[in-house]
Amino acid sequence: MEKLFAYGTLKDKDIQENVFGRILQGVPETLLGYVVKEILIEEEFGMESYPIIAPTNNNEDTIEGIVYDLTLQELQLADTYEGSHYKRVEVQLQSNEFAWAYSAKV
Template identity: 65%
Template sequence: MEKLFAYASLKNEDHQKDLFGRILAGTPETLVGYILKEIEIEEEFGLAQYPIITETHKPEDTISGIVYEVTKQELHQVDLYEGVHYKRVEVQLQSSQKAWAYSAAF
């Protein structure tokens, strides 16, 4: 199993049902040394704002989220869901466990 740190839409149960066919069980967790920013993505009906993690290396900067265990296949599904604007990066969480998270691809 793979660990996935979710901080935005992947925490949404409707998104989880659509993406995985199930609701994920997760554990609250904190990402240290990052802040949330927004990126603009052009969509069918114009520009939309989406949150994105940005590394600062400052211990006072934190993001609250949830860690889920997913299969490698499910992680691949998330890669496709996040699209070209996001890339998967490995992060270390406050609990010292490592997980995958999605950051800006540029």
């Protein structure tokens, strides 16, 4: 199983149902050394603002989220959902576990 740290729309049960075909069961977790910023993405009806994580290298900066266990196929579905503006990066969580998270493509 793959671990995914979700901090934004992937925590939404309706989105999970649409992307994965099921509601995910996760556990609360904290990401250290990152802050949430905003990214503007052009959508069908104009520009929309979405959250994005950005590293600060300061462990006092934290993001609360949820860690989900996904199959490799489900992780690939998450990649497709996040689209071309996001990239999957490996992060270390407060629990010292490693998980995937989505950050801005540079």
